Amino acid sequence: MNFGILIFDEVEELDFVGPWEMLTMWSKVAEGPGNCLVVAQSPGPVRCAKGLSVNPHVSFADCPPLDYLLIPGGQGTRTEVGNQVLLDFVSTQAKTCKAVLSVCTGAFILHAAGLLSGKRATTHWGSLERLRALGDVEVVEARYVEDAGVWSSAGVSAGIDLMLAFIASVAGTDAAGKVQFAAEYYPSAVRYGTYESHAQAPAYLKSAV
Template sequence: MKGFKMNFGILVFDDVEELDFVGPWEMLTMWSKVAEGPSPCLIVAQNPGPVRCAKGLSINPHVSFADCPPLDCLLVPGGQGTRREVSNPVLLDFVAAQARHAQAMLSVCTGSFVLHAAGLLSGKKATTHWASLDRLRALGDVTVLEERYVQDGTVWTSSGVSAGIDLMLAYIASTAGDEVAGQVQLAAEYYPASVRYGSAELQARGPAYLRPKA
């Protein structure tokens, strides 16, 4: 697929979980490499300057909220920082404003709580990290599914951390077709092993799709 253009943004903030955004970033930029996918793909933060991630990685965003152009798509990752950002009116206003003209809004892990706080998940189906499923249910206005990723209209959510890669591949397939998504998957050599480590008791702590079959 040639000539496919969109502005895709990934939101970052202090204590963002690294793989939540790096995984989708890898799929997005691979898409651009193999099939002329999104251009530009921007890392966006509230302010200029380095952002300190959850595990110690420091990154420099491309643009601040003030400099960010209208986005066709925005992805909100998770991490402990979301517990703070759900009460950040500047960030929530930015997310809500981008949603008014975006083609799609996506979240990984507990980024779903930011989407909810911005008014985007009420009445919708969604998912989040397995350890936060009950917290998402407790909001009372979200139909919580224990799936790897969930699409409800223009809103996409995924479960935790590595699930953002699957979310992004599914979004690419929906937007550009299975063949393009297959090219991205092949170029990234993303074919997760079926091995499940640890005991059945440990695995049973996770979401329904990971639980051992009876």
């Protein structure tokens, strides 16, 4: 199984590192993908949103056919939605993928690649209205959403929840449980401040009050 995670300049670090941790932990403890690849347009280092520099495993030219592809978000998505080379890579790989996934504003890359129209999806709370404005996406204010093999999640940390749910869907809840346990991913229920009452707080956060 080939699982690819796309990166690009100004990608949000946790958008892809969180899912990467769950993905590679799956390989380690529960017979997950044999080939986990970080993919970028070119082979050189990619500078992320908060300054982290990452060396991709493969470029678009070297990337094998993928079974699954995850698109993270970040400020860089605002540029990449106009990058036809990247969009062509995503749409071409998606034709043979069993599922495609996005985190945060990665949803806008999926849409620009023609993969989100007519589907239910979510994104970072700060971009929910922008996603609605596209006019052909049913926006759901949830941590993650799946619709006909297209997965999307809310922002940044939500990519971890997305990946665990994805693992459960393809490998079973025991596999996902092994990954969750090995990663010790049991988020605290503590809420800091009162941001669940913020005017832009997504519905899933308001309902937890």
